[in-house]
Amino acid sequence: MSLLLVGTMAFDALETPFGKVDRIIGGSATYAAWAASCFTKPIQLVSIVGGDFPDTEKTELEERSVNFEGVEVVPDGKCFFWSGKYHMDLNTRDTLVTELNVLADFNPKVPAGYQGADYVMLGNLAPGIQISVLNQLEKKPKLVIMDTMNYWIDTAMDDLTKVLGMIDLLMINDSEARQLTGEHSLVKAAKKIQGMGTKYVIIKKGEHGALLFYGDKIFSAPAMPLEDVFDPTGAGDTFAGGFIGYLARIDDISFEAMKAAIIMGSSLASYCVEKFGPIRMKEINAADIQNRVNEFISLANFEIRN
């Protein structure tokens, strides 16, 4: 099934307790495309880049059936740039530099050839941009998922509330779910988000896994316990891309399918954090993914005897 991904394509400068990289490809759409393309094709990208976006990065993704028709190129502009430094626990980070560059004027256009997409992922962007993309879609997709962040909760709550009424599934981390709803209990927070119009909610808890909520149903997915997380950048976007890429492949949006999709997304994310940026995502193959999924099964599986 066709999958539409909207998000950033960027450069990052990263510093973790294990090393430093001055300039590496990044952005939510980049990570999501690498992840989703493990499972499905074609993938239709909507993004904006500067003239500095490397041809090699484009070619590598095109070879995985990722379509760049919806990626606007500003030849004399520069890609969005983010620089961050992670603390020892890797759960917290300081943003050192944010240069919006071409992203400042991003006004996404969905190409005619992208119409009819069944699966849509709105990466973390201004809610107004997310709304604009949805308004351009002529056919209602089977599933629209989105990501957001504390910055939009602080500065664009009206638009955020509006887009939450237009989508099917929100992915949000635990602290942001608490901030968005004012509820400490994640069960209560998820209920409040469902009350805003989003039927499905995935609350990401980092090293503690993720919770999926739908009606009164809850699924608790473990995270792979890792000795070292080398670089957590892009893990959330990789998770999201893997999640929706897998659903697009099996073309099923049941609760049971979403459970499996979370395990698929978690498997990819657990690879992503092993090296800087998307490096590891470019290395892994289908057998690697199956191995990690098997590890998740053994990690979470139990049987009760009475």
Place this chain on the structure above:
Amino acid sequence: MSLLLVGTMAFDALETPFGKVDRIIGGSATYAAWAASCFTKPIQLVSIVGGDFPDTEKTELEERSVNFEGVEVVPDGKCFFWSGKYHMDLNTRDTLVTELNVLADFNPKVPAGYQGADYVMLGNLAPGIQISVLNQLEKKPKLVIMDTMNYWIDTAMDDLTKVLGMIDLLMINDSEARQLTGEHSLVKAAKKIQGMGTKYVIIKKGEHGALLFYGDKIFSAPAMPLEDVFDPTGAGDTFAGGFIGYLARIDDISFEAMKAAIIMGSSLASYCVEKFGPIRMKEINAADIQNRVNEFISLANFEIRN
């Protein structure tokens, strides 16, 4: 199979965001006995109480085949008393009062009738007391598990190291595992603890569930997502008592059995926190437990389709 439980029997004064109780029965052995007696009998208690320990509490436990022969009574002494106040998030608490009372002179004696116990739980006590109990056992048990806390890591590290070499399984919460080992990664922390001689390690993560480590195997158990935790007191001891009580019932100490035992312990703990002290543990029956276990299965279960 016979189960020996060592721990405190105490009074607590508790304040949570939802209410307050001035004097309620508590202590690690009390909670563990209520939990374990859901699954197995007889249960042999080793503890110490003052003349103020209520007959009704003793009778209620005796009716569940809990043996008090190893519970020393100091007629003119008072039970251990702990008073604490939980913060809004219920993950942190302040100790307001600790009165050791009879516990100050606790020198546990294992009665002859308790010899031959196959399953042993050493509740959170001074490591020296835990060692003394183990030294009195004439036959090596099939499984010895223990709990500890930050206080003993701070003040009795020599004895703690010694007892870790004598037991099979340590239950410890995440912050204490980090404190004990100096490792932030829980995988690394568990490996260090295994290096101290304890083959099995369970790291409790509160609302995030628990991790079981054995060799290179890991099991990640979810916690039941709850809208409200009324009072977390005793949840850890209830978990431990349910864990070992279930293993004693099925008489199996395989990794697979321990996975199921963690789900059983978690089910009981999720009931325990619904009311003050052990009140809820006195109300639930086998059907309630089965219902909660079924909820855990649906919470954690997933199937992958390719």
